[in-house]
Amino acid sequence: MFRCGPATGGMESMKLRVSPPVFKGGLHDARTATSLGRWLGLAFTVCFLTGLVSHLMQHPPGWLADGLPSRPSWGYRLTQGLHVASGIAAIPLLLAKLWTVYPRLFARPALRSVRHALERLSVAVLVAGALFEPATGLLNTAQWYPWPFSFVPVHYAVAWLVVGALVLHVAVQAPEIRAHWSRRSPGTLALPASDGRDRRSLLAAVGAAVGAVTLTTVGQSFTPLKDLILFAPRDPDEGPQALPVNRTAAAAGVGRIPGEAYRLAVDGPRPYTLTLDDLRALPQHEVELPIACVEGWSRSAHWTGVRIADLLERAGAPPHARVRVVSLQLRGGYRVSEMGHRHARDPLTLLALRLNGAELHPDHGYPARLIAPNRPGVLQTKWVGRLEVLS
């Protein structure tokens, strides 16, 4: 398939020169690259767009902050589940694609012109980013951070780099892609016909690999397949009250907050304070909403509590006011989250007191936590101590 070895240099130089490897095996051709590249391009596109959605929902720019929709209630669950699933599905496709085009790394002459040099540079950026993104993303889902930099901004920036390099790559390779698009395209027909069967067998194998890695992980967000989970970092049933947890009460430094000491302060035009018993005496509503984590896992649950809209109404909040939700937690990020009026006024948005028919476990935010539709899990603030109506 390939051979790599030293070739003897001329006697006058006496230097050992390494000759480029020779690839004799089949399927390092443009038709195989096109077939795999189409699926890889699709996976990367889905991954990029859903990642963009996640970024905008977690860090909305000012102009968007009030426009974020609170429906569909399963929106973030779907997009973030797809983000992680498409990233995992891309891994076998990426490795197969790189295997197919690997001989091009040794193309001679290495650099023909300035244009050729730029082209190769963009491919180098594409390969680097395309390997970096699924690797860092997958490690992040396992909460493993072996690198010295901050994950979110770097993963986000490199995503733009990859997508740009990918669009550029498709533009550069457009004639080749067109020539090998189908089995009857002119470029495909010019390849040895005997490779056809071997190629179909390889593509089927890569397809099986995509299916296998998907089936063994996707149950972490697509719960009907949860029994097939082998390699997902979360089991949707595993955790207190059969719901996974990211930050525990101990990790947040709150421990078990005594119910009788708990107070909820609502700041607004008519500020007030409520005890836990006051909250329990208010009209209770039950909703079914998922916790959808940025790490990809999600789980639907039944929540009971007081509508945020009712609490805001009582404080005299204007209908389009933004709301800040402040946690009692002492440690860790995401102590404070904000909501636009669409989320704040959605009847599904609750200050939840109960989960699946029982009082909240401390790790799920006892005595009270926020649960809102179409919202990343890290923004579903736990141990809520104060609601602030923003102008």
Add this chain to the structure above:
Amino acid sequence: MKVTRLLAGAAGAALMGVGVSLLLDVRDLTDVVVWLGGAVVLHDALIAPAVLLAGLVLVRGGLRGPVRAALIVAGSLTVVALPVLLRPGPRANSSVLPLDYPRNWLIALAAVAAVTALSTAARRRARRRRPPS
């Protein structure tokens, strides 16, 4: 068509520009560049040659089709399982990495081997049943 291609190329370069400008805001830029370059070196100098060598051995041994497919599927499953198999250090809580991943990995490999053996056997039987021409 040529115009479309040029426009697409320019759009790609512009998107890359967005990525670069975002990266310039990152504090540990050198580390990011080292990791990006490291990913290419690791793949091009280690993983790809190793896979090609395995392919060479496979072809020399007269094996393609099902055995190659089994290795591709098992290899992909292993790559995806590496983070949960190898993550060092304590977990944040008991709902993080709650499964017996080494056991699951062996189950997956056994399942791949079983499916491969069954499909190979079924193929051989089908071939034997075909009337000799």
